[in-house]
Amino acid sequence: MLAIEWTPHRSRSTEAFVCKENNMIDANDLLDTNVKVLRLINARMEIGQKKYKGSIPIKGEGGRDNLQESLEEALDMCVYLSATILELIEVRNEKRNSKK
Numbered sequence: 001m002l003a004i005e006w007t008p009h010r011s012r013s014t015e016a017f018v019c020k021e022n023n024m025i026d027a028n029d030l031l032d033t034n035v036k037v038l039r040l041i042n043a044r045m046e047i048g049q050k051k052y053k054g055s056i057p058i059k060g061e062g063g064r065d066n067l068q069e070s071l072e073e074a075l076d077m078c079v080y081l082s083a084t085i086l087e088l089i090e091v092r093n094e095k096r097n098s099k100k
Helices: 025-032 035-053 064-099
Strands: 007-011 015-020 024-026
Touching: none
Parallel strands: none
Antiparallel strands: 007 015, 015 024
16 A cells, blocks of 8 residues: 655755655645645545556446445554554653653
């Protein structure tokens, strides 16, 4: 599975963010949440387009089962999101304990 990982990157005179697949996003665009979401979705669509050499199958082309894949992806998301939430809770608790 390919993951989109955003890391700060300086380019020319403006700050930008770089996807693993080298999609550049201008920092000014990041001010609008809708633009952020759309760009993340677009970057993910481009990854799929390259990986599967075509558009999203809607009729089971190539033996793909969108319902099954959706279930698997949703379950994966639950696992990763839970792990991230636990990590953030731990960081928050460490910060609170260090202030005492």
